[in-house]
Amino acid sequence: MNEQKTLYRKLVDSHVVRELDAQGASVLLYIDRTVLNEYTSPQAFSGLREHGRTVWRPTAALGTVDHVNSTRPDRTAEMPDPGGAEQSRYFAHNCKDFGIELYDVLHPMQGIEHVVMTESGRILPGMVVAAGDSHTTSYGALGALGFGIGTSDIEHYLATQTLVYKRLxxxxxxxxxxxxxxxxxxxxxxxxxxxxxxxxxxxxxxxxxxxxxxxxxxxxxxxxxxxxxxxxxxxxxxxxxxxxxxxxxxxxxxxxxxxxxxxxxxxxxxxxxxxxxxxxxxxxxxxxIAPMVTWGTSPDQAVAIGGHVPDPEHEADLARRQDMMRALGYMGLRPGTPIAGTPISHAFIGSCTNARIEDLRDAARIVKGRKVAPGVRGIIVPGSTRVREAAASEGLDRIFCDAGFEWRQSGCSMCLAMNDDVLGPQDRCASSTNRNFEGRQGSGARTHLMSPAMVAAAAVAGRIVDSRPYAEEE
Incomplete structure (x- = not known):
C-alpha cells in the first residue's frame, strides 16, 4: 500500500540528494532556483572568492537590484546613498564575474525580486527555491516550496546547488x-x-x-x-x-x-x-473575515476595520500585555478607540506583497474620480517595470496621477527604510506592505498594514476607513 503524502513531503522527497541522518530528518536538498539581491548577497560572493570557488549553475540564479535603488519617476542609475551605490556596484561586479544574469536599475525587466521571478516564469510548480529574503515563501502560490536563507547558506547554494535542510x-x-x-x-x-x-x-x-x-x-x-x-x-x-x-x-x-x-x-x-x-x-x-488593519508593531496586532484598539489590561498573559503596551506607546494610540477614523499622513501601495497589476487595478477602482486628501502624501510603486508598463497601458497611471498620487518606478521603496523613500518620526502610513515593526519604514514611523484597496480609501479620506462603501459608490 502506497504511503499517503502531503504536497510538502512530495516536494522535499523529490529533491533529496542524500539523507544525513538515520531518520531522514536532515537531508542534503537540491535547490532548483535562487534570486539574489544587492543587499543580502555580498558576503556570499566574497566567501566564494576567498575559497576560490565558482558558481555551480549560474543559469539557475537571477540577480536583481531592488532594495537600495531610488524609485523616483525619472529613472537613473544613481543611488540615494554611497553605501547603496557601493552595494550595487559590487553586485554588478559579482554577477559579471560569476556569469549570473542581472536585472540592474536600468534593465527593462527590473523589479522587486519576488515579482520578477514569478512574472517571468522562472518559478514553476514542483520546484524548490531558496533565497536570501524571508518572503521567498511567496513562490508557494505556484506550487513550489520557497524559503529564505542566510548569507552562509547562499554561499553554499551557489557553490553546490544544494543546502543542508531539516524537514519541518x-x-x-x-x-x-x-x-x-x-x-x-x-x-x-x-x-x-x-x-x-x-x-x-x-x-x-x-x-x-x-x-x-x-x-x-x-x-x-x-x-x-x-x-x-x-x-x-x-x-x-x-x-x-x-x-x-x-x-x-x-x-x-x-x-x-x-x-x-x-x-x-x-x-x-x-x-x-x-x-x-x-x-x-x-x-x-x-x-x-472583514477588511483588516494592524494597530501595533507586529502583524498579529490587528483588528477588523469595525473594531477598536485593544486594551492591554484585558490581556491575561504578562508578556503579551507588555508587548501591547509598548506597541500602543510607539503607535500613539489609546485603548478602546475605534481603528476607523485614525488620521494618516502617508499612503503607500507597493512591495512584494501587494504591487502587482491586480493590486493596482483594485486601488484604482477606489480612487478613480477622487483626490488624495489634503495633508496626505500618496505613493504608488509598481512591483516591476513590466507591471508599471501594464498599468500605464490600462490608464491606471493617469487615474493615480489625477488623484494626486506619486507614480514612481519599481523597487522595494517604502516597504523598508533602505533607500530614499523613508518616513519621518511619527509619520503615520497606511501601507500595503508586509511588516509594521518599529522603524520599518523609518525611525519613529508608524505603519498600519492593510490591503491596497484599504490604503487607497485611506488616502482619499485622510484617515483609516472601510474601503467597501467607496467601492460601492463606483
Missing part, C-alpha cells in the same frame, strides 16, 4: 466559504496571523486549502504565501491548478511545446494525497 512539521490552513465583497486575500492572511500569532506557525510549512483559496487568483495567492512568514512559517504552499497553469503559459522561462505538455502532466500530480495526515490543522470561515 506540516500545518494545513483551510479557508471555507466565500469572501464577502471588498474582502481581499490580504485580509485573510492578516486574520490568520492575528488568530495564530506571529510565532504560531514557527517550525511548520503551511499548506493553504479550501474553497476560498480555490477561488482566489494567482496574484492573490502570492499575497497569502508572501505573508505566511509573518506567522513564523518556513514555507507556504498551495496546490497548483488551472489558474496557475494559465498564469505561467507563455511566460519567458516556462516550458514550450511538448515539454509544456509533459510538465502539465507532472504538475497535476502536485497535491496532497487523500488521507495524508498533517501535524496541525487550522480552520478559517470566510464569513468571519
Amino acid at each position: 512539521r506540516t500545518l494545513r490552513v483551510t479557508v471555507s466559504g466565500t469572501l464577502g465583497a471588498g474582502v481581499r486575500s490580504k485580509d485573510v492572511i492578516i486574520e490568520l496571523i492575528r488568530k495564530i500569532g506571529a510565532s504560531g506557525a514557527t517550525g511548520y510549512v503551511m499548506e493553504l486549502a479550501g474553497e476560498v483559496i480555490d477561488q482566489l487568483s494567482v496574484e492573490a495567492r502570492l499575497t497569502l504565501c508572501n505573508m505566511a512568514v509573518e506567522a513564523g512559517a518556513r514555507g507556504a504552499i498551495i496546490a497548483p491548478d488551472q489558474k496557475v497553469f494559465s498564469y505561467l503559459a507563455g511566460t519567458a522561462h516556462a516550458p514550450k511545446g511538448q515539454m509544456w505538455q509533459a510538465a502539465l502532466a507532472h504538475w497535476e500530480t502536485l497535491r496532497t494525497d487523500p488521507g495524508a495526515v498533517f501535524d496541525r490543522e487550522v480552520h478559517l470561515q470566510a464569513d468571519d
Whole structure:
C-alpha cells in the first residue's frame, strides 16, 4: 500500500540528494532556483572568492537590484546613498564575474525580486527555491516550496546547488466559504496571523486549502504565501491548478511545446494525497473575515476595520500585555478607540506583497474620480517595470496621477527604510506592505498594514476607513 503524502513531503522527497541522518530528518536538498539581491548577497560572493570557488549553475540564479535603488519617476542609475551605490556596484561586479544574469536599475525587466521571478516564469510548480529574503515563501502560490536563507547558506547554494535542510512539521490552513465583497486575500492572511500569532506557525510549512483559496487568483495567492512568514512559517504552499497553469503559459522561462505538455502532466500530480495526515490543522470561515488593519508593531496586532484598539489590561498573559503596551506607546494610540477614523499622513501601495497589476487595478477602482486628501502624501510603486508598463497601458497611471498620487518606478521603496523613500518620526502610513515593526519604514514611523484597496480609501479620506462603501459608490 502506497504511503499517503502531503504536497510538502512530495516536494522535499523529490529533491533529496542524500539523507544525513538515520531518520531522514536532515537531508542534503537540491535547490532548483535562487534570486539574489544587492543587499543580502555580498558576503556570499566574497566567501566564494576567498575559497576560490565558482558558481555551480549560474543559469539557475537571477540577480536583481531592488532594495537600495531610488524609485523616483525619472529613472537613473544613481543611488540615494554611497553605501547603496557601493552595494550595487559590487553586485554588478559579482554577477559579471560569476556569469549570473542581472536585472540592474536600468534593465527593462527590473523589479522587486519576488515579482520578477514569478512574472517571468522562472518559478514553476514542483520546484524548490531558496533565497536570501524571508518572503521567498511567496513562490508557494505556484506550487513550489520557497524559503529564505542566510548569507552562509547562499554561499553554499551557489557553490553546490544544494543546502543542508531539516524537514519541518506540516500545518494545513483551510479557508471555507466565500469572501464577502471588498474582502481581499490580504485580509485573510492578516486574520490568520492575528488568530495564530506571529510565532504560531514557527517550525511548520503551511499548506493553504479550501474553497476560498480555490477561488482566489494567482496574484492573490502570492499575497497569502508572501505573508505566511509573518506567522513564523518556513514555507507556504498551495496546490497548483488551472489558474496557475494559465498564469505561467507563455511566460519567458516556462516550458514550450511538448515539454509544456509533459510538465502539465507532472504538475497535476502536485497535491496532497487523500488521507495524508498533517501535524496541525487550522480552520478559517470566510464569513468571519472583514477588511483588516494592524494597530501595533507586529502583524498579529490587528483588528477588523469595525473594531477598536485593544486594551492591554484585558490581556491575561504578562508578556503579551507588555508587548501591547509598548506597541500602543510607539503607535500613539489609546485603548478602546475605534481603528476607523485614525488620521494618516502617508499612503503607500507597493512591495512584494501587494504591487502587482491586480493590486493596482483594485486601488484604482477606489480612487478613480477622487483626490488624495489634503495633508496626505500618496505613493504608488509598481512591483516591476513590466507591471508599471501594464498599468500605464490600462490608464491606471493617469487615474493615480489625477488623484494626486506619486507614480514612481519599481523597487522595494517604502516597504523598508533602505533607500530614499523613508518616513519621518511619527509619520503615520497606511501601507500595503508586509511588516509594521518599529522603524520599518523609518525611525519613529508608524505603519498600519492593510490591503491596497484599504490604503487607497485611506488616502482619499485622510484617515483609516472601510474601503467597501467607496467601492460601492463606483
